[in-house]
Every structure is written in C-alpha cells, then in structure tokens.
Amino acid sequence: MRLRALLETDALGLRLLGDDGELDRSVRGVMTTDLRDPSRYLTGGELVLTGLAWHRDAKDSEPFVRILAGAGVAGLAAGEAELGDIPADLVEACHRHRLPLFAVNETVAFATITEHVVRQVSGERAGDLAAVVDRHRRLMTSGPAGGGPEVVLDLLGTDLDLRAWVLSPTGRQIAGAGTPLPGPVGAELAGLHLAAVRSGRRAPYRAAAGGVTYSLFPIRNNSRSAVPASRDVRESVLSDWLLAVEADASDWPAARLDLLQGVTQLIAVERDRRDAARTVRRRLAQEVLELVQAGSPPAEIAARLRVAAPVLLPGLGAAPHWQVVVARVDWDAQGASAGTGSGIAGGAVAQALLEEILVDPAVTGPDSADRIAVAHSGDEAVALVPLPAAVPPSADTAGDTDPDGPETSAEGPALHADVLLAAVHAPLSAGLADDGRLTLGVSASVHSPEGLRGALEEARHARRVAAARPGRVCAAGHHELASHVLLLPFVPDDVRRAFTARLLDPLRDYDRRHRAELIPTLESFLDCDGSWTRCAARLHLHVNTLRYRVGRIEQLTGRDLSRLEDKLDFFLALRMS
Numbered sequence: 069m070r071l072r073a074l075l076e077t078d079a080l081g082l083r084l085l086g087d088d089g090e091l092d093r094s095v096r097g098v099m100t101t102d103l104r105d106p107s108r109y110l111t112g113g114e115l116v117l118t119g120l121a122w123h124r125d126a127k128d129s130e131p132f133v134r135i136l137a138g139a140g141v142a143g144l145a146a147g148e149a150e151l152g153d154i155p156a157d158l159v160e161a162c163h164r165h166r167l168p169l170f171a172v173n174e175t176v177a178f179a180t181i182t183e184h185v186v187r188q189v190s191g192e193r194a195g196d197l198a199a200v201v202d203r204h205r206r207l208m209t210s211g212p213a214g215g216g217p218e219v220v221l222d223l224l225g226t227d228l229d230l231r232a233w234v235l236s237p238t239g240r241q242i243a244g245a246g247t248p249l250p251g252p253v254g255a256e257l258a259g260l261h262l263a264a265v266r267s268g269r270r271a272p273y274r275a276a277a278g279g280v281t282y283s284l285f286p287i288r289n290n291s292r293s294a295v296p297a298s299r300d301v302r303e304s305v306l307s308d309w310l311l312a313v314e315a316d317a318s319d320w321p322a323a324r325l326d327l328l329q330g331v332t333q334l335i336a337v338e339r340d341r342r343d344a345a346r347t348v349r350r351r352l353a354q355e356v357l358e359l360v361q362a363g364s365p366p367a368e369i370a371a372r373l374r375v376a377a378p379v380l381l382p383g384l385g386a387a388p389h390w391q392v393v394v395a396r397v398d399w400d401a402q403g404a405s406a407g408t409g410s411g412i413a414g415g416a417v418a419q420a421l422l423e424e425i426l427v428d429p430a431v432t433g434p435d436s437a438d439r440i441a442v443a444h445s446g447d448e449a450v451a452l453v454p455l456p457a458a459v460p461p462s463a464d465t466a467g468d469t470d471p472d473g474p475e476t477s478a479e480g481p482a483l484h485a486d487v488l489l490a491a492v493h494a495p496l497s498a499g500l501a502d503d504g505r506l507t508l509g510v511s512a513s514v515h516s517p518e519g520l521r522g523a524l525e526e527a528r529h530a531r532r533v534a535a536a537r538p539g540r541v542c543a544a545g546h547h548e549l550a551s552h553v554l555l556l557p558f559v560p561d562d563v564r565r566a567f568t569a570r571l572l573d574p575l576r577d578y579d580r581r582h583r584a585e586l587i588p589t590l591e592s593f594l595d596c597d598g599s600w601t602r603c604a605a606r607l608h609l610h611v612n613t614l615r616y617r618v619g620r621i622e623q624l625t626g627r628d629l630s631r632l633e634d635k636l637d638f639f640l641a642l643r644m645s
Contacts (some may be wrong), residue, residue, distance in 0.1 A: 069095050069188045069595035071168055074115070080181050081173035082145060085159050090168045095140040098185040100178050105127070106136055111142035115176045116186060128155040132163040140618050143168035145181065169578045187321070197259045217335045221245035224313075224331070229326075231314040234287065234335055236424055237262065237306055243335070249312065252372065253277045255495050257284060260500030261310045265301060272328070284310050285315035287332045287339060302399055307420035309339055310449040332548050346423070346440075352376040353441035353452045354465050359566055360520050361445075363418065369517035380454045388454040390520065392511040394527040395422040395449045395536075400503040415444035420494075421506065422449045425488055450524065455482060455513055485510040485530070493541050498538045507535040508543040512570045522566035546570065571641040574624040586624075587642075589617045594639055 072091040075082050084091075096113030099106070102121035110116075116136055122128060136144060144167055146154050154171050162169040172181070218236060220246045224230040233244035241248055249257075256277040261284045264273040273284040287309040311332050314614060317325065356376060359369045362612035373390075381388055395418045419442050442451045481495045489496075495504060509531030511523035526546050534544035546566070575586045589607065593614075596603040604614045616631055627634040 069185070071095060071115070071548070073188075074181075074185070075170070077184065078178075079185060079228075081169040081176035082181075083173070085154060085169045085171055086163055090143075090166060093168065095185060098182045100182065104132060107135050107139055110136070110139035110141060114141045115181075116141050116144050117147070117172070117176075118144065119149065120155075120158075121154060121623075123158070124169065125153070129155065129158040129161040133158070133165050133167055137161070137165040137167050138285055141167070143170065145170040145172050147172045147174065147178065149174040166271050177361055177400070192444065217243045217331075217338050218245060220331055220334055232331075233312050233600070235261075235310050235312055236427075237308060237310075237421075238424055238495050240424070240427060242309060250278070251282075251491070254312075256283060257312050259495035259498035260284065260308065261286070261312075262305060262495055263501070265305050265308075266501045268301075271374045272313075274316060280314060280549045281316045283313045283315055283328075285313065285328055285332050286310055302504065304418065306397065306496070307424070309335065311335065315404045332375050348379060349441040350419075350443060352379060353443035353450070356452055356520070357443045357445065357524075358449050360524055366517040369520060373517060375443065377454060380452075381456060389454055389513040390523065391453045391455060391513050392520070392523040392527040393422065393426065393451040393453060393483065393488075394509045394524070394531045395425070395451070396447055396507050396531060397421060397500075398447070398505045403612075414447035415449055418449035418506075419444040420453050422508075425492055426451055426453065428485075448528075450527075453483060467519070470642075483510055485534075485543035489541055489543050497540045504540065505535075507531050509534060510543070510545040512546040512566065514566075519566070519569070541619060565644075568641045568644045571627075571637060572623060572645055575621060578620070578624055584617065584620065586617060586621050589614070590621055590638060591642060592613045593618060593629065594642070595633060596636070 070091065071093050072088075074080060074095065075084055094113060095115050097111075097115075098477045099109060099114045100117040101109065102119055103109075104122045106116070127609065133144070144162060146158065146169065148154065148171055154169070159169060172178070198612040206507065215340050221232050221234075221243060224246050231246060231251045231621070233254070234242040235249070235254050235258055236242055237258055239251070239253075239258035241254055257275055260277070261273060264271075264275075264284070265286065271284070271286050275282045275284055288304060311328070313328065352372070356369065359372060377388055399414070400488050423440055423442050426442075440451065440453070441601050442449055444591065446451070471592060488510070489508065500506060507530065509527040511530070513529040514520060514523045530546055530548065531546040533548055534542040537544075572587065575590065578584055579586050589603075592606050593603045596606060598615060600611050604611045607614065609617075622628055627637065629635060629638070
C-alpha cells in the first residue's frame with residue numbers, strides 16, 4: 069500500500085507536515101518505538117509510529133531522523149498526545165532527509181493505525197500470493213508439478229507467516245513446509261477434523277491440539293469436488309485429506325479465506341495425480357482377486373503375480389511371499405432411502421481407507437503407498453501385500469542338523485492386525501462416529517499361488533471374527549483363528565487347510581533341510597501324552613535329544629507344548645493334514 073492511501077483514510081487521523089512529493093512510497097509494515105536508536109528493529113519500508121518520548125530538546129531530532137532515513141523506512145507518524153504540536157526541529161529534520169512526516173491526532177490510538185496497516189498489507193500480500201497459487205495450480209494441472217504443494221506451503225510461511233501441513237484422514241503427514249507436525253498431533257487433528265465433518269459444521273474448523281490453535285480446511289478430489297448436499301458425506305469423510313494451518317481463521321477476511329481455499333484446490337490436483345498413479349496397482353490386485361475367486365489354475369494366477377511383483381516391489385530379485393488383508397466399512401441405514409440400506413458404496417470407501425491404513429505412518433509424502441495394491445468387490449476391499457522373501461540358507465549350512473542351530477526367517481516383516489490399527493484407531497473412530505464400523509482381517513503369509521485362495525478365505529474369516537467384537541474399529545489376525553473355532557461347521561475348508569499349513573509347514577521345511585524328523589517327533593510326543601520318558605524310549609532317543617527337538621518345534625511355531633491349547637492345535641493340524 070502507499071502512504072497516500074493512509075493520508076486519505078479519515079479514520080486514521082493523520083495530517084501531513086510538509087510537501088506531498090514522497091507520498092507514493094510503499095508501506096510494507098508498521099513499527100511503534102520511542103527508542104533513540106531503533107535501527108536494530110528496522111528492515112525498511114515501515115511506517116514508524118512514535119510518541120516522542122525520546123525527544124528531550126531540539127538536537128535529538130536530527131540523529132533520530134537520520135537513523136530512520138538510513139534504514140529506508142517509508143514514513144514517520146508522531147503522536148500529538150504527549151507534546152501537543154509536533155516540534156519544528158523534527159519537521160525540519162524530516163524535510164532535510166526527505167522523510168514524510170505525519171501528525172497523529174491525540175484521539176487516535178496507535179493500535180488503530182497498526183491494525184489498519186497490517187490488515188491492508190497482509191491483504192495485498194495475500195492477493196499476490198493468490199496469483200502465485202493460481203499459476204502453480206494451472207502448472208500442476210497442465211504438466212509437471214514443479215515442486216508439488218510444498219512450494220505453495222513454503223510461500224504461505226514466507227509471505228503470510230502461516231505454518232501449514234497436508235494430512236491424511238489418519239493424521240499422516242503428506243506434505244509440509246519446515247518442521248514436521250508431530251505424529252500424535254496429526255492424529256488428533258485428523259480426528260477433530262473427521263468429527264467436525266460428521267457434525268455438519270461449516271469449514272474451516274477451529275481445533276486445538278498440544279496447546280496450539282489450528283484451522284482445518286478439507287481437501288477433496290477435484291474429480292468429485294465437494295460432496296453435493298444430495299449425497300451422503302460418509303461417502304468421502306474417510307478418504308479426504310485436510311490442510312492444517314497453525315492459526316485461528318475465525319476472524320480472517322474473505323480474501324485470505326479464499327486464498328486458503330485456492331491452496332486446497334491446488335493440493336487436490338496432487339491428490340488426483342496420486343490416485344491416477346494407483347490405477348495400475350489397483351488393476352493388478354483386481355485381476356489377481358478375480359482369478360483367485362474364480363478358482364483359476366495356479367499357473368494362471370502365478371503368471372499374474374509375476375507381473376505384479378516388479379510393480380509392487382521394484383528391483384526384487386526373488387519371488388515375494390504374500391499376505392491378504394480384507395476390510396469392510398458398514399454404515400447404519402439411518403437417513404438412507406427406504407429399501408436402499410445405507411445407500412453408500414462400501415467397497416470403494418473401504419478401498420481408499422485400506423490403502424491409507426497400509427501405509428507406514430512414519431513415511432511422509434503422497435507417493436509413500438507405491439507398494440500397496442487394493443481391489444474392491446461389493447462392500448469388501450481386498451489388499452494384496454507383498455513381503456520380501458529372506459535370503460535362503462547358504463549351501464554350506466543346508467545340511468546342518470544341529471537342533472539348536474540358527475534358523476533363517478522365511479519372509480520379511482509380516483503385517484499384524486493389532487499393529488495396523490494402533491496408530492489410526494482414534495481418528496477413524498471419530499470419522500465413523502456412532503453409525504459406522506470398520507472391521508479388518510489379516511491372513512498369514514503364503515509363498516505360492518496355491519495358497520492365495522486359502523489366505524483370502526482366512527482373512528475373510530478373521531474379519532468376521534473382528535466383526536463379532538464390540539467397538540467401531542476392530543481387527544483380527546490369522547493367529548486368532550484357534551483350533552476350537554476351526555471345528556465349527558461354517559468354517560471354510562480353505563481356512564482349515566491354511567491353519568494346518570501355517571502350523572506344520574515350518575516343521576516340514578526344517579525337516580526337509582536338516583533331516584531333523586520334527587514331525588514324527590511331534591506325533592510321538594502327543595501320542596505319549598507329553599511323557600518325556602515314554603516318547604524318548606519309543607523314538608530310541610536320549611531324553612536330552614528329545615528336549616532339543618521339542619524346543620525346536622516350539623521355536624519354529626511360536627507354540628508351547630506344555631499348554632493344553634497348543635497341544636490341541638497340533639493334534640488337530642496333524643489329523644487334518
């Protein structure tokens with residue numbers, strides 16, 4: 069803004085002392101001071117307000133004005149409340165240094181001038197930044213992003229002193245400028261955002277976390293824009309991103325609110341690009357799922373997996389193992405049209421949510437989920453998760469028969485149901501409110517196409533186990549499918565076979581590599597009712613050797629043969645094998 073505009077604003081009570089030749093100077097800020105030497109606090113372009121407390125006699129004016137002129141301030145405004153008329157020596161010093169001087173009427177507070185200048189300058193800077201945002205949005209729409217949303221978040225910080233972060237619906241940071249937002253704070257803000265959306269409040273939403281006030285702006289896909297009033301907000305609440313700004317936007321002018329809305333639209337372009345990048349992975353998962361459900365030959369499924377593996381695990385040298393995760397989001401029918409149930413396409417909602425849940429919460433960025441393939445069918449979403457296979461044992465250890473020797477894990481880190489939901493339970497519960505449920509099931513890992521159908525059924529059955537529990541967000545894993553559950557008639561045969569393979573395959577593999585005869589040892593130990601002496605005599609072994617073998621069985625399976633439940637599991641697995 070210009071000095072001339074301030075002089076023409078009657079409410080500010082300014083009166084020009086001297087000629088008007090310098091009134092076209094730009095004002096970039098305001099500072100109030102009564103220091104004799106305020107140079108350390110000046111950066112140039114300020115309107116300096118002073119009550120003249122520094123003025124003792126005529127010789128004080130010249131050095132004070134010389135310091136202001138040397139710092140490049142835009143002008144000086146002196147209050148009349150303290151001394152009445154502005155001293156003539158000050159007027160003369162400003163004239164010599166060509167520094168515009170204003171008198172401030174004693175009825176006008178400096179705070180009034182300060183607020184007016186800050187508001188005008190901030191509005192103009194916001195307007196300039198809005199043009200940058202619009203230009204950047206057009207660049208992102210028409211070609212390469214040129215830096216992505218971080219560029220505009222940086223501008224918000226440098227031009228408007230606003231710290232901002234883009235968060236997923238679970239609070240994971242997708243983009244940000246400067247210091248990352250702490251994970252617990254992000255999760256809390258995501259929960260508050262989801263709760264506000266479900267309550268129908270008008271955005272932006274004011275929220276407090278960690279003693280700091282934030283304003284939360286929804287970010288919705290450009291492809292569907294804002295959810296129309298005729299559609300249920302629950303269709304998008306669990307998948308939309310949000311922009312968290314460290315400020316209270318409740319008293320912001322319309323121009324600044326419009327600017328932030330422009331930023332959200334720009335980030336929505338990045339969201340659309342991310343979704344487009346997932347298309348290939350979604351299609352691969354859909355093809356594999358359809359083949360598995362149709363009972364296709366293992367060779368055909370294996371061919372599809374060979375295509376999927378390089379996409380999901382680039383640079384992988386060996387075929388991975390696989391886990392299956394099944395998710396379902398159910399909503400109450402309250403408010404839906406008669407005969408339409410909840411009226412919400414649950415499979416698509418569960419797909420977007422499962423893609424987010426499977427991302428490592430410690431990883432930031434919009435492309436952090438590039439190894440996740442999720443398909444959906446009906447109201448169910450199914451994820452095909454690759455696990456990097458561990459390096460196989462070397463040739464010189466393949467014949468090692470030491471029962472107490474090291475054992476190489478057959479796969480990389482596997483997914484666990486309780487761990488998956490630990491970091492996202494709170495925000496998702498807020499989004500589900502009192503009329504939605506998320507249930508999730510996780511299979512054991514399989515290493516061949518033949519095992520995928522069993523893994524899928526196992527994950528589905530685990531999800532049904534989770535659905536039988538109370539709570540809005542529940543999960544269950546393959547390890548929770550106990551032997552007594554498998555005796556129930558409604559349990560699919562594939563689940564039974566998967567249970568047996570999971571329990572006995574580690575022992576079979578060990579026997580094949582080490583000729584350790586763990587399976588026969590286990591059968592004899594159970595037949596002898598756990599008697600060490602009778603079992604050792606039957607196998608013609610020393611009792612210590614038998615103890616080594618049983619210890620190896622327990623180590624490989626994670627079971628305890630002194631527990632009745634684990635003995636029963638092994639007994640049933642051997643009978644069903």
